[in-house]
Amino acid sequence: MNNSTSLQDAVTQRRTFAIISHPDAGKTTLTEKLLLYSGMILTAGMVKGRKGRKSATSDWMAMEQERGISITSSAMQFAYKDTIINVLDTPGHEDFSEDTYRTLTAADCAIMVIDASKGVEKQTRKLFEVCRLRQIPVLTLINKMDMPGRDPLELMHEVENVLQIHSSALNWPIGAGKDFQGVVDRTTNECIFFTKTSVGGAQKAEISRFPRNSPEVKAKIGAEEYEKLTQELDLLEIAGNPYSQDDFLAGKVTPVFFASALTNFGIEPFFDAFIHLAPCPHMRLANKFDGTEIEIDPVKQPFSGYVFKLQANMDRRHRDSMAFIRICSGRFDRDLIVKHSRLGKEVRLSRPHGMVAGERTTLDVAYPGDIIGVINPSLFAIGDTISMTGGFNFKPLPQFQPEIFAKLYPKDVGKRKAFDKGVLQLIEEGAIQMLKAYQGQELIFAAVGQLQFEVMQYRLKDEYGVETVLTPLPYQCSAWVRGDMKTFSKPSNALIVEDRQGNPMVLFSSQWEKQYCANQNPKHELVDVMV
Ligand code: G4P
Numbered sequence: 001m002n003n004s005t006s007l008q009d010a011v012t013q014r015r016t017f018a019i020i021s022h023p024d025a026g027k028t029t030l031t032e033k034l035l036l037y038s039g040m041i042l043t044a045g046m047v048k049g050r051k052g053r054k055s056a057t058s059d060w061m062a063m064e065q066e067r068g069i070s071i072t073s074s075a076m077q078f079a080y081k082d083t084i085i086n087v088l089d090t091p092g093h094e095d096f097s098e099d100t101y102r103t104l105t106a107a108d109c110a111i112m113v114i115d116a117s118k119g120v121e122k123q124t125r126k127l128f129e130v131c132r133l134r135q136i137p138v139l140t141l142i143n144k145m146d147m148p149g150r151d152p153l154e155l156m157h158e159v160e161n162v163l164q165i166h167s168s169a170l171n172w173p174i175g176a177g178k179d180f181q182g183v184v185d186r187t188t189n190e191c192i193f194f195t196k197t198s199v200g201g202a203q204k205a206e207i208s209r210f211p212r213n214s215p216e217v218k219a220k221i222g223a224e225e226y227e228k229l230t231q232e233l234d235l236l237e238i239a240g241n242p243y244s245q246d247d248f249l250a251g252k253v254t255p256v257f258f259a260s261a262l263t264n265f266g267i268e269p270f271f272d273a274f275i276h277l278a279p280c281p282h283m284r285l286a287n288k289f290d291g292t293e294i295e296i297d298p299v300k301q302p303f304s305g306y307v308f309k310l311q312a313n314m315d316r317r318h319r320d321s322m323a324f325i326r327i328c329s330g331r332f333d334r335d336l337i338v339k340h341s342r343l344g345k346e347v348r349l350s351r352p353h354g355m356v357a358g359e360r361t362t363l364d365v366a367y368p369g370d371i372i373g374v375i376n377p378s379l380f381a382i383g384d385t386i387s388m389t390g391g392f393n394f395k396p397l398p399q400f401q402p403e404i405f406a407k408l409y410p411k412d413v414g415k416r417k418a419f420d421k422g423v424l425q426l427i428e429e430g431a432i433q434m435l436k437a438y439q440g441q442e443l444i445f446a447a448v449g450q451l452q453f454e455v456m457q458y459r460l461k462d463e464y465g466v467e468t469v470l471t472p473l474p475y476q477c478s479a480w481v482r483g484d485m486k487t488f489s490k491p492s493n494a495l496i497v498e499d500r501q502g503n504p505m506v507l508f509s510s511q512w513e514k515q516y517c518a519n520q521n522p523k524h525e526l527v528d529v530m531v
Contacts, residue, residue, distance in 0.1 A: 022121030116149030303330035304387035339390030402446030483524030
């Protein structure tokens with residue numbers, strides 16, 4: 001994009017989104033296919049040996065290493081047809097951490113990938129809740145239609161029941177499992193058939209299209225399958241939810257697509273629908289210093305953005321950490337001097353990094369929806385707002401219910417001072433949460449993913465020279481408590497603690513115990529996400 005691109009055009013062109021799913025539903029495969037169909041890579045299916053890889057890297061970093069192309073640990077940008085795509089990395093598996101949640105807040109919409117044989121799984125549910133909380137519209141892709149799976153209608157009902165959102169099928173599968181041949185586009189009433197052109201979907205699948213009631217369709221799928229398809233589509237017409245773009249943007253309905261990311265069947269029509277339906281960067285809410293709410297318009301307001309992720313470099317040779325900033329308004333130019341709300345001073349954003357067309361580059365220009373990475377000489381904390389005008393802060397990032405708890409000590413008591421300093425830094429960066437026994441002094445560290453502890457121990461050793469001993473605690477979930485703690489009745493195995501701001505929390509040994517506690521305390525509210 002050249003420098004003369006108008007801000008309005010740049011905003012209209014952009015789609016900034018994240019893919020949410022449970023591990024193994026096909027997020028990496030879908031990301032690869034997006035690269036394949038955008039022409040970024042010529043062959044897909046190169047990311048092998050993902051499973052069992054134990055490291056602090058995301059699948060994207062594996063792609064980067066194995067394909068020799070440079071992606072990023074946070075976002076990548078490329079062109080797909082007439083749009084500029086910014087796809088945010090939301091690590092799952094053992095890489096799952098609070099960053100995964102926070103990154104989602106930088107997205108304007110999300111693609112929810114569901115495995116057709118498994119339905120809505122745990123991690124998807126948690127990530128979907130963040131979308132709901134932040135009013136991020138969600139498109140649903142029911143993946144792996146080439147495998148024996150569950151009934152499409154049943155899957156749609158599950159989305160509705162478990163996630164409490166209306167679902168509206170915008171396409172419908174023709175056949176399933178080994179007979180999955182294509183999809184019906186319900187908006188055009190066209191049947192789209194696919195033909196494999198390579199093993200494992202390494203190349204684009206060939207497409208042919210026919211009107212649904214054409215003789216070609218009947219000939220291709222046979223009278224019996226045609227009859228079944230007609231009945232299913234008639235049923236959807238009568239009993240299915242209608243699709244409304246306004247309801248989608250308001251988070252009331254999710255458009256549903258069926259596909260197989262591995263074989264590429266249904267994938268290109270899905271991407272085409274996605275760029276059409278997904279919103280471009282839009283208004284974001286912020287608070288002025290006096291507490292009044294204002295709307296930040298991506299085009300009318302000069303440059304503004306906020307830090308959603310800090311990444312310490314795990315490579316000893318580059319000790320700097322990087323702050324990832326989501327641009328919310330205005331055009332960004334290299335070396336821009338901006339106001340840093342929290343510090344109350346001006347900072348120069350020099351050497352901003354971005355991932356454009358697969359290359360880590362120094363960016364000269366960026367627009368709303370884009371992600372820039374700035375080397376962070378301890379200037380930034382998670383949630384910091386920067387802007388040309390100053391005077392406001394974007395809404396704080398939510399804090400998420402931790403699920404893993406531990407005590408941590410320095411191996412050598414003589415290193416206590418360095419340990420305390422390092423721990424404080426990591427907490428301020430948002431790398432880990434710190435809790436305190438209720439009305440006591442004992443410290444407990446808390447995280448949403450195991451990786452957070454691994455990173456913490458690594459960094460304490462690497463950056464502060466402190467070896468640590470970690471003692472896991474037997475709690476599996478938690479909640480903040482709203483209500484009078486004097487009348488709160490705690491299950492015997494649970495522990496009451498306080499977060500850093502002094503808010504009371506309870507740590508539970510099981511989900512069952514949490515539910516029991518909620519039932520026992522009807523006058524109190526148990527809160528999973530602190531906003
Ligand atoms: P994730 O990032 O969400 O964790 O999932 P990923 O894409 O890594 O996919 C998990 C497994 O599911 C992979 O197989 C992948 O090939 C397979 N898969 C993804 N999409 C589809 C699909 O549409 N149909 C079928 N049949 N399989 C699909 P794997 O054997 O674990 O890894 P690999 O050796 O194939 O890389």
